[in-house]
Amino acid sequence: MVMQSTTAGLPHNREKAGKRSFATAFEPWLYLSPAMVLLMLVLVVPLIFGISYSFRKFSAFKSEYVGLAQYQALLHDPNLGQALMNTLWWTVASLFFQFFLGLGLALLLDREFAGKKIVQAIVFLPWAVPSFLSGLTWAWLFNPIVGPLPHWLYALGIQSAPTNILSNPATAMWGPIIANVWFGVPFFAITLLAALKSIPGELHEAAAIDGANPWQRFTKVTLPFLAPTIAITVMLRTIWIATFADLIYVMTEGGPAGATNTVATYIYVSAFKTLDKGYASAVAVLLLALLILYAIVLIRIRKSLVRAS
Amino acid sequence: MASVTISNVQKNYGAMNVLSAVDLSIADGEFVVLVGPSGCGKSTLLRMIAGLEEISAGEIKIGERVVNDVAPKDRDIAMVFQSYALYPHMDVASNMGFSLLLRKTAKELVMNRVGSAAKRLGLDVLLQRLPRQLSGGQRQRVAMGRAIVRDPKVFLFDEPLSNLDAKLRVHMRTEIKALHQQLKTTSVYVTHDQVEAMTMADRIVVMHDGVIQQVGTPLELYDHPANLFVAGFIGSPGMNFLPAVVSREGKKVAAELTDGQMIALRPELKVEDGDRVTVGIRPENIEVGGEGLKAKIEVIEPLGLSTQFYTKLADKQVCIFAMGRTDRGPGDAIGLGIKAADVHLFHGVTGLRIA
Numbered sequence: 001m002v003m004q005s006t007t008a009g010l011p012h013n014r015e016k017a018g019k020r021s022f023a024t025a026f027e028p029w030l031y032l033s034p035a036m037v038l039l040m041l042v043l044v045v046p047l048i049f050g051i052s053y054s055f056r057k058f059s060a061f062k063s064e065y066v067g068l069a070q071y072q073a074l075l076h077d078p079n080l081g082q083a084l085m086n087t088l089w090w091t092v093a094s095l096f097f098q099f100f101l102g103l104g105l106a107l108l109l110d111r112e113f114a115g116k117k118i119v120q121a122i123v124f125l126p127w128a129v130p131s132f133l134s135g136l137t138w139a140w141l142f143n144p145i146v147g148p149l150p151h152w153l154y155a156l157g158i159q160s161a162p163t164n165i166l167s168n169p170a171t172a173m174w175g176p177i178i179a180n181v182w183f184g185v186p187f188f189a190i191t192l193l194a195a196l197k198s199i200p201g202e203l204h205e206a207a208a209i210d211g212a213n214p215w216q217r218f219t220k221v222t223l224p225f226l227a228p229t230i231a232i233t234v235m236l237r238t239i240w241i242a243t244f245a246d247l248i249y250v251m252t253e254g255g256p257a258g259a260t261n262t263v264a265t266y267i268y269v270s271a272f273k274t275l276d277k278g279y280a281s282a283v284a285v286l287l288l289a290l291l292i293l294y295a296i297v298l299i300r301i302r303k304s305l306v307r308a309s
Numbered sequence: 310m311a312s313v314t315i316s317n318v319q320k321n322y323g324a325m326n327v328l329s330a331v332d333l334s335i336a337d338g339e340f341v342v343l344v345g346p347s348g349c350g351k352s353t354l355l356r357m358i359a360g361l362e363e364i365s366a367g368e369i370k371i372g373e374r375v376v377n378d379v380a381p382k383d384r385d386i387a388m389v390f391q392s393y394a395l396y397p398h399m400d401v402a403s404n405m406g407f408s409l410l411l412r413k414t415a416k417e418l419v420m421n422r423v424g425s426a427a428k429r430l431g432l433d434v435l436l437q438r439l440p441r442q443l444s445g446g447q448r449q450r451v452a453m454g455r456a457i458v459r460d461p462k463v464f465l466f467d468e469p470l471s472n473l474d475a476k477l478r479v480h481m482r483t484e485i486k487a488l489h490q491q492l493k494t495t496s497v498y499v500t501h502d503q504v505e506a507m508t509m510a511d512r513i514v515v516m517h518d519g520v521i522q523q524v525g526t527p528l529e530l531y532d533h534p535a536n537l538f539v540a541g542f543i544g545s546p547g548m549n550f551l552p553a554v555v556s557r558e559g560k561k562v563a564a565e566l567t568d569g570q571m572i573a574l575r576p577e578l579k580v581e582d583g584d585r586v587t588v589g590i591r592p593e594n595i596e597v598g599g600e601g602l603k604a605k606i607e608v609i610e611p612l613g614l615s616t617q618f619y620t621k622l623a624d625k626q627v628c629i630f631a632m633g634r635t636d637r638g639p640g641d642a643i644g645l646g647i648k649a650a651d652v653h654l655f656h657g658v659t660g661l662r663i664a
Contacts, residue, residue: 205361206394210408210455211382220407224398 054281063278070282079258079266080283087262087287089173090180091242097181098241099234102188109189110196127186135250138179142166142251166252169259176248176260180241188233195229196222231302238298239291263287311372311385311462311495312337313358318367320353320519327353328519331367338493340486344506345516345542352467354516355499359388359465371462382411387456388465391472393448395440395455401427402436405454419458426458429488446477453485457492464489466498470505482508503543507531515539537660540589540653546617548589548653549627555584564588564654566623570602573649578663585657590647592617592630597637599646606641620645 057066074080105123142164144150150162165171207217245264248254254261254269263283271280313335320328328350335341343351356362358369360381369376376384395404405426406419427433430450440448449469456464470478486509489496500506506513507527515522523535534540540548553564562578563571564586572588602622610617611634618629654663
């Protein structure tokens, strides 16, 4: 009797235990599922669709699968090479000035002075202006008929005549870059100021007693504290600038003669002007790949810096 | 090593006066503790010695040199902060050697000095660690080490033990004292804890509202407090205070409490009949079950070694500290004995000690 009951009980128990372990393993995924479904819907699904478009050719009423034809076209596109170089120039120049001006502003705002609150509000204002509006405003500022800038540049002797720098292929890129610097400085000023505020005052005092001069205090105390913030903001900002088409499109539409055509504006033009969505998607995938590569390199550098220090 | 001389030093923030006319001489090799409640100006005074706060008026000398306009790094001082202020991205060795490296000391010498300081503080196995990998007590030691590698003329301590738990605080207290006995460097130590002040100081400076109340050795302050503030601040449990009126009949002088009971006073005290005074008695100077005053027990705190009684006397709570144990209970009426020699007498209005 006893034997029978045990043998009969065994498979039943095992089945029960199996069920329970499955339930235990499944339970966390159940709780995570709303977030995962949401992530899939808003992140992964559009990404897959976007990438799949790059394998198709679109015309007015139909689309067809063309394999890697769009990517082959990329290789032979003379405009794309220029767009890549323009993107590099646009990103590096914008980032350079945004970062150093933002850092300078943050350091200035980190000390007490009369009227600090007003200055702070003014500094942060460009960030709140819609990019289309700032693009239009800057385009007008550079226009010699309505804007003062060409006349000032002429008066200072920088220009030989009060002309629109946006209409000269050699100088046109400077227009959107200046507008972008104006637009992006507040971002660095805000984030770096927040990081500066987190440095305990006693550290600077200890360094002053230890014998550090202001420059040494900046390099040995302030910069190490800012480094993690700098790494992450520079990475984010690079990606945002590289994919930022609004300002350029509003100010120059990528012209004149493609002089301000970046990859981001090129994607827009390909998709909505020439209506080649497939090709636009292929260019977008290329940009995505380049930016992911950049992010990986930057994160590697940051990790090795952290380990070294 | 050097003396520190503070003459008529003042500190104002706009119209607000934080320190008014402070005079203090600290001898070469002395361990002086500045003590007082928060906001009394003790940290401000220390930071002025360090050069972290400007001096509004007066003069501070380290050794024979006036340092009013000397930068902190050129004053030859070292400071230990409450938060320790260790550089978070540098390991222990770099933290300790930072000031020497900035002063262009040869690398080998820096290593030697850091090594011997680390050994002295028991940090030699932690030299490669970052501050965040250390415990509170270890960080405190690194902060001490950073101060001693420089071999400065003066050590400044700004509440260095406040961030430690009670047990570690007691331990580090004795360690700092032992370190001072070895190094004999002039030290100025700020704390709000009178026990720290009593246990560590050669001399204590009691401050209140930006004014020095009294300067003296721990026992001088305990036995002869200059005013009500010092009397109440130094000692734990604190001194009991009872308002009274002096009654003098020939050679017999006594203080009459608000309920008419009398406490005998020393006849040589300079008081007249009818003077309003405050009687101060330390808890250990009251004899439970003695002759003289009648009081009622409210609370008993048995501590094993000793017992603390909280009694009601003339409508005031009076704390009594007695060795040993008791079989009395709350609500019991008891007699209290107080010797005339143990009574501290303070002026009823000014609060100054009456000798």
